[in-house]
Amino acid sequence: DQNKSLEGKTVLITAGPTYEALDPVRFIGNHSSGKMGFSLAEEAAKRGAKVILISGPTSLNIKNENIQLHRITSAKEMLEKVLQFYDAIDIGIASAAVADYAPKEVATEKIKKNEDIFTIELIKNPDILKTMGEKKIHQFLVGFALETQNEEENAKGKLLKKNLDMIVLNSLRDEGAGFKKDTNKIKIFTKTEKKEFDLKSKENVAKDILDCIEAQLLK
Ligand code: C5P
Secondary structure, eight states: OOOOOTTTOEEEEEEEEEEEEETTTTOOOOOSSSSHHHHHHHHHTTOOEEEEEEESSSSOOOOTTEEEEOOSSSSHHHHHHHHGGGGGEEEEOOOOOSSSEEEEEOOOOOOOOSSSSSOOOOOOOOOHHHHHHTTOOEEEEEEEEESSSSSSHHHHHHHTTTTTEEEEEEESTTTOSSSSSSSEEEEESSSEEEEOOEEEEEHHHHHHHHHHHHHHHTT
């Protein structure tokens, strides 16, 4: 009695943080839990989609057997995995909190503490979603934005710059929204439309996002 509204579609979702190695035991990372991406994966699978979930390090597990989970560590590994599947997907959703920079050199041995001030040189990571946008043929692409200022302008700017079909703006101002939380408050933009949603569980936010994607696909 479940509505299999995404039957026959392949959905690729990126989730979680990326860890960028400094040496064999240390990394640069962030506090992303992966909850938003895993919730999207479960909801898309419930709707009958074949789901490819590419996730950085998280403590989460998948429930639905229609989800193919690929665990990666760094942004470079995430990009490689995405490109492996990209041509065959119908929908791409980038919810990963990809590290913007990675250490330029990765030490082969554990770095010893010597100097009082230790400098690390960082180099820009590939923008995975922007790469997906550049390679877009038929794929419907959805990105996330988390902004602290001019949030709507910046989100809409990213929609155009990364060649997306939809962008989900996370509110940072709201209690209970964002990183490590179980709830989120979002606004969704397409090139022509804007929709605002209440604070809700990430499971229900995933439903709203997929409802919007389905409505756009029917246009
Ligand atoms: O440019 P910014 O990081 O704000 O863009 C956020 C969106 O781009 C998110 O959807 C995120 O998953 C994606 N992104 C990515 N690869 C990066 C940086 C961001 O896929 N290196």
